[in-house]
Amino acid sequence: MSLFALALRNVARNRRRSVLTGGVVVFGFAAIALSGGFMSQSFEGLRDGTIRNGTGHLQFADPAFFAGSEDAALEHGLPGSDRAASILTQDPEVLAVLPRIDFVGLATNGNRSVPFLGTGLDPGPEARTMDTAKLLASGRWLQDVNERSVVLGSGLARALNVKAGDAITLLATTPEGVLNALDATVTGLADIPIKELDERYLATTLGLASELLVASGRVSKLVVVLHEPADATAALPRLLASLHRGGIEVAGKTWEELAAFYRQVRMLYVGIFGFMGLVLVVVVLLAAANTMMMAAAERTREIGTLRALGTRPSAIRRLFLAEGLILAVFGCLGGAILSLTIRAGLNHAGLTLPPPPGVSHGMPLHVNLYVTAYAAAAFAMSATLVVASWFPARRAARMPIIDALAHV
Amino acid sequence: METILEGRGLARTYWLGATPVRALQGVDITIRRGELLVLQGPSGSGKTTLINLLGLLDHPDGGTLDLDGAPVATLDENARADLRRDRFGFVFQSFNLVAVLTASENVEYPMMLKGVPRETRKRRAADLLARVGLVEKTDVRPDLLSGGQRQRVAIARALANEPEVILADEPTANLDTRTADDVLDLMSVINEERRVAFVLSSHDPRVVARAQRVLTLCDGRIVATPSAP
Numbered sequence: 001m002s003l004f005a006l007a008l009r010n011v012a013r014n015r016r017r018s019v020l021t022g023g024v025v026v027f028g029f030a031a032i033a034l035s036g037g038f039m040s041q042s043f044e045g046l047r048d049g050t051i052r053n054g055t056g057h058l059q060f061a062d063p064a065f066f067a068g069s070e071d072a073a074l075e076h077g078l079p080g081s082d083r084a085a086s087i088l089t090q091d092p093e094v095l096a097v098l099p100r101i102d103f104v105g106l107a108t109n110g111n112r113s114v115p116f117l118g119t120g121l122d123p124g125p126e127a128r129t130m131d132t133a134k135l136l137a138s139g140r141w142l143q144d145v146n147e148r149s150v151v152l153g154s155g156l157a158r159a160l161n162v163k164a165g166d167a168i169t170l171l172a173t174t175p176e177g178v179l180n181a182l183d184a185t186v187t188g189l190a191d192i193p194i195k196e197l198d199e200r201y202l203a204t205t206l207g208l209a210s211e212l213l214v215a216s217g218r219v220s221k222l223v224v225v226l227h228e229p230a231d232a233t234a235a236l237p238r239l240l241a242s243l244h245r246g247g248i249e250v251a252g253k254t255w256e257e258l259a260a261f262y263r264q265v266r267m268l269y270v271g272i273f274g275f276m277g278l279v280l281v282v283v284v285l286l287a288a289a290n291t292m293m294m295a296a297a298e299r300t301r302e303i304g305t306l307r308a309l310g311t312r313p314s315a316i317r318r319l320f321l322a323e324g325l326i327l328a329v330f331g332c333l334g335g336a337i338l339s340l341t342i343r344a345g346l347n348h349a350g351l352t353l354p355p356p357p358g359v360s361h362g363m364p365l366h367v368n369l370y371v372t373a374y375a376a377a378a379f380a381m382s383a384t385l386v387v388a389s390w391f392p393a394r395r396a397a398r399m400p401i402i403d404a405l406a407h408v
Numbered sequence: 409m410e411t412i413l414e415g416r417g418l419a420r421t422y423w424l425g426a427t428p429v430r431a432l433q434g435v436d437i438t439i440r441r442g443e444l445l446v447l448q449g450p451s452g453s454g455k456t457t458l459i460n461l462l463g464l465l466d467h468p469d470g471g472t473l474d475l476d477g478a479p480v481a482t483l484d485e486n487a488r489a490d491l492r493r494d495r496f497g498f499v500f501q502s503f504n505l506v507a508v509l510t511a512s513e514n515v516e517y518p519m520m521l522k523g524v525p526r527e528t529r530k531r532r533a534a535d536l537l538a539r540v541g542l543v544e545k546t547d548v549r550p551d552l553l554s555g556g557q558r559q560r561v562a563i564a565r566a567l568a569n570e571p572e573v574i575l576a577d578e579p580t581a582n583l584d585t586r587t588a589d590d591v592l593d594l595m596s597v598i599n600e601e602r603r604v605a606f607v608l609s610s611h612d613p614r615v616v617a618r619a620q621r622v623l624t625l626c627d628g629r630i631v632a633t634p635s636a637p
Contacts (some may be wrong), residue, residue, distance in 0.1 A: 001509065001513045001516055001517070001520060002520065003520075006506075006508070006509070009508035009509070010508060012508075013507070013508050301502075301504065302504075302506060302507070304504075305500070305504040305506065306506070306517075307489070308463070308465055308492060308498050308504075309492065309493065309498065309517060309518050309521065309565070310489050310490065310491075310492040310493020310494070310518060310521050310522075310569075311489065311493075311521060312485070312486050312489045312490075313485055313486075313489075314486075315521075400466070401460075401465045401466070402460050402465055402466045405465070405500070405504070
C-alpha cells in the first residue's frame with residue numbers, strides 16, 4: 001500500500017462521479033486528437049496541393065520579379081536559364097527543374113475576349129512532377145515544348161464558349177510593349193480547384209509563349225521540385241549558393257513564402273481549433289474541479305485523521321494531485337481508444353467535406369494519426385486535471401486538524 | 409515514573425463569532441511513561457481540547473508543552489506531523505478508519521508514513537491485529553466490521569509505530585457496554601504489556617475505574633488533584 005494506491009482507491013470510491021469526470025476527459029482528449037489529425041491532414045493536403053499544382057518546392061527568379069515590379073511579362077526574365085537549370089539539376093535532392101514564363105493577355109474566340117493568366121511551360125517534365133495535367137476534364141495535356149496549343153481552365157473555356165479541338169487567338173504585350181497575337185488550338189480543359197483561377201487559367205508551351213512575347217531564350221522563373229520528404233527551407237540557401245558560384249545572380253523563395261493562401265488557411269485553422277481547444281480545456285477544468293472539490297469536502301474528516309496520524313500537508317496535496325493525474329491517465333487512455341476508433345470509422349466512410357472558400361471542389365474527409373495532437377491532448381488534459389486538483393488539495397492540506405476531525 | 413509529556417499553563421480559546429470560549433485556562437499536566445491516565449469532566453469541560461493539545465493536533469494560545477523536556481508547542485507543521493507519527497497513537501470516538509483501506513492496510517498506514525519496509529509492515533500489522541483479536545479480519549474493509557472490531561483496528565493502528573503515548577478521546581462512547589468493556593480490557597493489557605502511556609478522556613465511570621490516575625476538568629481547569637486507585 002502506498003500513497004498512489006490510496007489515491008487509486010479514492011478515485012474508485014465514488015465510481016459514478018469518477019466515470020463522469022473521466023468521460024469528460026475522454027471526450028476532451030478525443031476532440032483535441034481528432035481535430036489535430038484533421039488539421040494535420042488539411043495542412044498536408046494543402047501543402048501538397050500548393051506544391052503539386054504549380055508552385056513547386058522552390059522558385060528562382062530575378063529579384064525584381066519577386067518584388068512584383070514587373071510591368072510587362074519577361075521584363076525581368078532570366079537569361080541563360082538552361083545553365084541555371086543545369087546547375088540546379090546536379091543537386092541530389094532536386095527531382096526536376098521546370099522553366100516557366102508567366103504572362104497575361106486576352107483570349108478571344110472571335111466574338112468574345114476574356115483576360116487570362118498564362119503560363120508557358122515544358123509539358124513533359126510538368127506532367128511528370130506536377131498535378132496540373134491530372135486536373136484535365138476533357139481533351140489531352142500539352143505534348144511538345146513547341147506545340148501551338150493551350151489548355152484552358154474550365155471556367156475560362158465556358159466564358160469563351162470553346163471546347164477541346166477549337167481554335168482561339170491569344171493577344172499579349174511583349175516586354176517591349178508591342179501587342180502581339182497568335183492562333184492556338186485548345187487541346188484540353190482542366191478543372192482548377194480554385195474557382196477564380198479556373199476562370200483565368202491558361203497553360204501553353206514554352207515555345208508558343210516565347211513566340212507570343214517575342215522573347216526567345218528567356219523565362220520568368222525556374223520552379224524546382226525536390227525529392228520527398230523535402231525540406232525546402234534547408235535546400236534554398238544551398239541551391240542559391242550553387243547558382244551564385246556559377247555566376248548566376250538570382251533570388252529564391254520557398255513554396256511557403258509564395259503561398260499566401262496556405263498561410264492564411266493555416267492561421268484560420270489554428271485560430272478556430274485553438275479556440276475550440278480552449279473551450280474544451282475550460283469545460284474539463286470545471287468538471288474536474290467540481291469532482292475534486294466534492295471529494296475533498298466529503299473526505300474532510302478522513303483528511304483530518306490522516307493528518308493526525310502524521311501525514312504531512314505536502315503528502316495530502318500529493319494525494320489529491322495523484323487522484324487528478326489518475327483520472328487524467330485513464331481519461332487519456334480512453335480518449336486515445338475513442339479517437340482511434342472514430343478515426344478508423346471516418347476514414348473508412350469516405351465522406352467528402354464541402355469546398356472551402358475559393359475552392360470549387362470538396363475535400364475528402366481523412367483524419368491523420370497525428371502523434372503530436374495526441375501528445376498535446378494528453379498534456380492538456382493532465383495539466384488541466386492537475387490545476388483542477390491543486391486548489392482542493394491546497395485547501396485540504398491547510399485545514400486545521402481539529403476542524404477537519406470535527407467535520408460532520 | 410519518568411515524565412514523557414509535560415504541559416504548563418496550557419490555555420486555549422475558541423471564538424464563536426465574536427464571543428470567546430475559554431476551553432482551557434492554564435492547565436498544568438504531566439504524562440508519565442506507562443501510566444493510564446483518565447481525564448474526566450462534563451461536556452465542554454475541556455477534555456477534548458486538552459487531548460488535542462497534548463497530541464499536537466492543535467496549538468495552545470498560552471503555556472508550554474515539552475516532550476522529553478524539549479518544547480514542541482511551537483514546532484512547524486512538518487515536525488509536529490513527524491512527532492505524531494513516531495511518538496503518539498490516536499484512538500478516536502468514531503474510530504476514524506480509512507474507508508478504502510482494509511484492516512491490515514489501516515494498521516500499515518502509519519508505518520508507511522514512517523518508511524517501514526513493506527514486508528515488515530505486513531508482518532507487524534498481522535501481529536498487531538492478532539494481538540487485538542482480529543486475525544481473521546485482516547483483509548476486511550471497515551464498513552464490514554462491527555463497532556468494537558473497528559475500535560480494535562484503531563487500537564492496533566495506534567500501536568503501529570510503537571508510540572510512547574496513546575491518546576484516546578471518548579474511546580467507548582460509540583460502543584455498547586460489553587464491547588466497551590472488551591476494548592477497555594484490551595487497552596489495560598496493552599498498557600501493562602508495552603508500558604505505553606494511555607491518556608483517555610471520558611465521563612464513563614467504567615473507564616475512570618480502570619485509571620491509575622484521574623484528572624477532573626471543569627470549565628477549562630483541573631479541579632481535582634491526581635489520585636492513584
